[in-house]
């Protein structure tokens with residue numbers, strides 16, 4: 319079939335159309351999409367076919383027809399998918415919203431748990447209290463020990479007691495400092511790792527949500543075109559022969575029509591004159 | 595019987611009540627399911643009443659809409675960005691008028707400056723014409739036609755619209771209607787109410803009061819009188835009277851119109867009309883009962899005079915029939931006691947009976963819709 323390439327229906331259609339995913343367009347910042355309507359597509363096919371129809375043999379015509387039809391169906395399918403994607407987007411948005419909601423819950427929980435853990439393991443305040451209590455206990459026992467030692471071994475032991483007290487204090491200080499560091503590090507770790515990750519995920523999901531929302535808006539803007547409300551009539555009606563005053567009404571309607579015919583004829587004539 | 599009737603909630607839609615159409619029992623929704631078969635394409639009729647103050651549309655899909663006849667275009671890029679629209683209509687346009695170039699394209703009932711060359715700025719003429727086109731298109735869009743249906747429309751044009759005006763109206767509908775006819779507005783009101791003979795229809799609009807004598811055939815020039823004593827005229831009268839009466843008060847013509855629509859009456863007895871108007875920035879109460887009544891009465895004299903003229907020039911033996919069958923419509927027919935006042939004035943001229951139409955706002959559009967429905971198929975075919 320050497321003449322086949324001369325009829326490029328798909329090409330003709332492709333020339334006049336662009337097929338792109340809404341999501342891609344949204345990424346490129348498109349807000350509205352213009353969709354070629356069915357009638358126009360059919361018209362294009364017709365045009366493409368008509369132009370070289372006469373030059374083709376029968377089987378070639380068949381194949382062209384087939385191609386055209388296939389291409390048309392493909393385009394219609396694409397169109398349907400665009401419409402469908404509007405519904406998909408709504409579902410996607412709901413899913414995203416749900417996920418974000420869940421994650422927010424997790425973050426709050428995690429933060430709460432981190433705080434709980436810290437206060438359980440020793441908050442700075444708790445540490446201070448502990449420290450104070452330990453000191454008091456130490457002081458008490460030192461005083462007690464001093465008294466008994468004094469009674470038992472006399473004043474010679476006082477030097478030893480003093481150095482013991484100093485060492486104990488030192489040790490305690492060390493424990494408390496260490497604990498303080500540990501709690502802080504643990505808290506930082508919890509926060510920086512889990513919470514940060516969660517927060518980053520939320521941020522990302524929010525971006526996704528915004529994107530979905532934008533895509534929805536653009537789809538809606540395009541879909542804003544009201545499909546309209548259907549008439550209750552499928553055919554031209556006309557005055558019913560059973561209408562009251564039928565003859566008179568018919569005369570009046572005829573007069574109105576004729577006035578309008580004149581109005582619109584002279585308009586057409588004027589236009590014809592101009593173009594002539 | 596001339597008392598004002600309350601606007602009924604829903605009177606059956608014209609065309610819908612008719613049982614004569616082969617498909618008239620279809621519910622409007624049932625057609626949504628088969629939009630792809632050309633054979634099933636519907637026929638949508640629309641009736642449009644193009645008025646100075648409001649434009650109404652009624653369609654055979656059950657939609658009825660009315661929009662104030664204002665058209666506004668954003669003054670600059672910033673306004674356009676803010677308003678997110680290239681053109682605004684009706685109340686919305688009026689509300690945003692500070693950032694718009696506002697048009698009321700139908701002065702005195704016809705497209706403003708329809709005839710060129712009376713010394714008006716060409717740009718101004720073109721702008722008004724554009725606004726009229728946009729308004730008509732908007733009215734049709736508000737009827738929510740489906741793309742796959744044939745749309746046949748009848749436009750009720752002011753009785754005195756020139757050929758040029760009618761052509762402009764027809765042109766404006768070219769892109770949206772498959773075929774269109776214009777007809778005289780008072781006639782479409784009468785046709786919609788099945789009043790075909792021996793009646794006088796009076797349509798009191800904003801720009802004009804149209805009187806039309808019905809006698810069984812299409813009314814011609816002799817059957818119609820158009821007066822400019824209508825709603826806008828009352829507004830100006832009231833404005834003038836309030837300026838004299840309410841010393842120091844400041845108010846706009848729009849405020850005056852609101853006051854009128856709230857308190858209009860021509861009866862001798864009425865509840866006192868008291869309004870608050872700012873004087874030096876402080877609210878001040880004025881009793882304006884007298885002013886409102888007198889302003890409203892200002893249209894009665896010319897109206898009765900014109901009515902008398904149409905009666906007197908009619909066949910003597912049928913004059914009483916005309917007089918006893920006067921029908922008041924249009925927004926101005928809502929003035930309290932107007933029908934009675936006209937009847938009283940007619941008393942001196944041999945008496946008469948005046949009724950007020952039930953739906954002053956949609957009477958014109960309903961009639962145009964009914965006419966579109968009744969028009970035979972071959973007529974529409976020839977105008978496509």
Ligand SMILES: Nc1ncnc2c1ncn2[C@@H]1O[C@H](COP(=O)(O)OP(=O)(O)OP(=O)(O)O)[C@@H](O)[C@H]1O
Nearest residue numbers: 645646647648799800801802825858924925926928
């Ligand atoms: N309650 C009321 N009392 C008095 N006047 C009223 C009332 N309601 C509306 N109007 C007036 O009716 C007029 C509008 O009537 P309508 O909508 O019939 O006019 P239109 O068809 O736009 O004008 P036209 O027929 O002159 O082109 C306005 O002047 C309005 O102020």
Ligand SMILES: [Mg+2]
Nearest residue numbers: 644645799924
């Ligand atoms: Mg009117």
